[in-house]
Amino acid sequence: MRKDLVWLFAGILFFGLLYLLNWGVKAISTDLLVWIGAFLTLAILSFLYQDNAFYKFAEHLFVGVSAAYWMCMGFWNTLVPNLIAKLHPPIVKGVLPAIAEKPPEYWYIIPAALGIMFLMRLSPKAPWISRWALAFIVGTTTGLNLVRYLRSDFLGQIKSTLIPVIVVENGSLSVGGSFSNIVIVVGVLCGLIYFFFSKEHKGLFGVASRVGIYILMITFGASFGYTVMARISLLVGRMRFLLGDWMGLLQ
Amino acid sequence: MKAFSYSFTFYCLLGLILLATTDGLAQVESSDSLLSPLLPPSEVIAEDHPGDAGAAIIVRWKLSPDEDRGVTGYEIVRSTSPTGEFSSIGFAAAGSNRYVDANTEDSLTYYYKVLAIDVDKNVSESELSPPARSSPQWFNFHLLNLLIIGGLICGAVIYFIAHAKKGKKLFLRKIAGLEAVDEAIGRATEMGRPILFIPGILDMDDVQTIAAITILGRVAKTIAQYDTKLNVPTSRSIVMSTAMETVKEAYISAGRADAYSDDFVHYVTDEQFGYVAAVNGIMVRERPATCFYIGAFFAESLIMAETGNAIGAIQIAGTAMPAQLPFFVAACDYTLIGEELFAASAYLSGEPKQLGSLKGQDVGKIIAMSAIVIGALLETFFAISGSSFFGSLAELVHKLFSIVAS
Known part of the structure; x- marks a missing residue:
């Protein structure tokens, strides 16, 4: 007998015993949707043991349903309001009455043409046409992101680091404030040196680069702990669903 | 004792009289302040919002002198005629002295009034603003510093690209994770197992995805030479198209067009965890020898990297998402940290454009x-x-790297 089937029977036996011994299972949910949710949660969690038929079922169901969901979302949230409603507003009178009153904006024919060019990938004779649309997307988004990153990551970061390394408060030296500022300034400078690719990291430059990577690793460590805590709260949420909403063991 | 008793009574009475009097005075003052009308904001000015594409007017005013006497906020009303009906367009909190009306038509002239409102809902209306009309500008002077710095960097990029195109060698230091790419592909070939490449879960509008696709091109070229199986599940349709084109080109440039298959790259779903579930399934069933996680990742990073680790695959990751880097560093064999990801594509391709860009x-x-x-x-x-x-020099440097909010 396959191991996963053994675990399945063990699970059924466990829940059956719980029910028979009446350990608070009186409050078990009678809502079919909660049962489906609990089954799918357990099916996905069963992957922690090994790949099995339940996981495969939940995985394929999730992928299929979500792909269809996003396709519908793409149609109703992007194609309808951003293209169809712009080119021929009366057509969306039933679903978007506010837009339906506006005059048509015919320059939206350009994105429509780009979209059709993109679909030319499906044509066996001229799939190369789709590259033009692709080039347009990559080019424009790169340009837009350049300004965005230059503004927030470059100028913003530099401005935040323009701080005194010796902090004087009420006429006397602030040791804590000075230490914090030194860590910030040295950390940013050493981090920049680590990501400098035009020079070999040797000598003093290499030392600064190593300090940079140490600072990065310390930051990653702190971030790791913080994120693990957030993940545990997700697990707690699922456990509350299983033990509370489904089994009624939690009040 | 009697004298003490008299004096005590006298002072108690005096105290009571004083208390009553001051309380009464306070009440009189309070009622006076309540009775006096709420003073309106003054000097209302409306003018075109500078450095924009039109359709916005800034309204400024001098705060009501009764700002400290319970003013809860300011209501901004506008009309297209000084004698016409004014309609409310928005509210500004107490203490605010400006409001941007971002819903104007450039062809129309607008008049504004600002209404101070207090806790008792008393309203006090300002004088009419002078007429204002929005208009687009060609140049936003608030972003001049951004233009200068961007121009310097872009100029340097163009210079180095031209330099590289002339055939002059540009030095780039070694990046540890990249040395392992060929080794990892070779291992998969020896083991006869496929290579899994995950290009992140964001679309082509993210620079990390663009870098991931560039690296995919280089990886695919080596895979084509080694005749190993490649599997690229994607969570975005445009990424799928781009990845297909890139892999196809890589196979053609490696002289292995016959070995290319459209099945190498396939779409799964846009849903983050649906995608993760599918990728995990692929990992445990196909057992790839090498997994690449290059691009933008979120909560799925550790789930995938842990599964890859469990199946014993060599794992090479690269992302600029600060929250996910710790997981990749912990679970993968090599990790391209932040900008190393962008440098990697230049380093691997050796193309003048990318090398020049990096320099x-x-x-x-x-x-x-x-x-x-x-x-x-x-x-x-x-x-x-x-x-x-x-102080003034420091302020100058601050200004150079500040984006002034207009």
Whole structure:
């Protein structure tokens, strides 16, 4: 007998015993949707043991349903309001009455043409046409992101680091404030040196680069702990669903 | 004792009289203040919002003198005629003296009034603003510093690209994770197992996805030469199309067009965890020898990297998402941290455009480091000496790297 089937029977036996011994299972949910949710949660969690038929079922169901969901979302949230409603507003009178009153904006024919060019990938004779649309997307988004990153990551970061390394408060030296500022300034400078690719990291430059990577690793460590805590709260949420909403063991 | 009793009674009475009197006075003052009308905001000015594409007017006013007497906020009303009906367009909190009306038509003239409102819902209306009309501008002077710095970096990029195109060698330091790419592909070939490449879960509008696709091109070229199976599940349709084109080109340039299959790259779903579930399934069933996680990742990073680790695959990751880097560093064999990801594509391709671009970015880092050193020193001198000379210089450096909100 396959191991996963053994675990399945063990699970059924466990829940059956719980029910028979009446350990608070009186409050078990009678809502079919909660049962489906609990089954799918357990099916996905069963992957922690090994790949099995339940996981495969939940995985394929999730992928299929979500792909269809996003396709519908793409149609109703992007194609309808951003293209169809712009080119021929009366057509969306039933679903978007506010837009339906506006005059048509015919320059939206350009994105429509780009979209059709993109679909030319499906044509066996001229799939190369789709590259033009692709080039347009990559080019424009790169340009837009350049300004965005230059503004927030470059100028913003530099401005935040323009701080005194010796902090004087009420006429006397602030040791804590000075230490914090030194860590910030040295950390940013050493981090920049680590990501400098035009020079070999040797000598003093290499030392600064190593300090940079140490600072990065310390930051990653702190971030790791913080994120693990957030993940545990997700697990707690699922456990509350299983033990509370489904089994009624939690009040 | 009697004298004490009299004097005690006298002082108690005096105290009561004083209390009653001051309380009464306070009440009189309070009722006076309630009775006096709420004073309106003044000097309402409306003018075109500078440095924009039109359709916006800034309204400014001088706060109501009764700002401290329970003004809860200001209502901004507008009309297209000074004698016409005014309609409300928005509210500003108490203490605010400006409001941007971002819903105007450039062809129309607008008039504004600002209404102060207090806790008792008393309303006090300002004088009419002068007429204002929105208009588009060609140039936003608030972003002049961005243009200068961007121009310097872009100029450096163009210079180095031209330099590289002339055939001059551009030095780039070694990146540890990249040395392992060929080794990892070779291992998969020896083991006869496929290679899994995950290009992140964001679309082509993310620079990390663009870098991931560039690296995919180089990886696919080596895979084509080694005749190993490649599997690229994607979570975005445009990424799928781009990845298909890239892999196809890589196979053609490797002289293995016959070995290319459209099945190498396939779409799964846009849903983050649906995608993760599918990728995990692929991992445990196909058992790839090498997994690449290059691009933008979120909560799925650790789930995938842990599964890859469990199946014993060599794992090479690269992302610029700060929250996910710790997981990749912990679970993968090699991790390209932040900008190393973008440098990797240049390093691997060896193309003049990418190499020049990377060298140009290094010029940007020199600008940043110089500015930080100079700015921090000026701030320190100013903090120690209090000299206005250092103070004004420090302020100048601050202004150079500030984006002024208009």
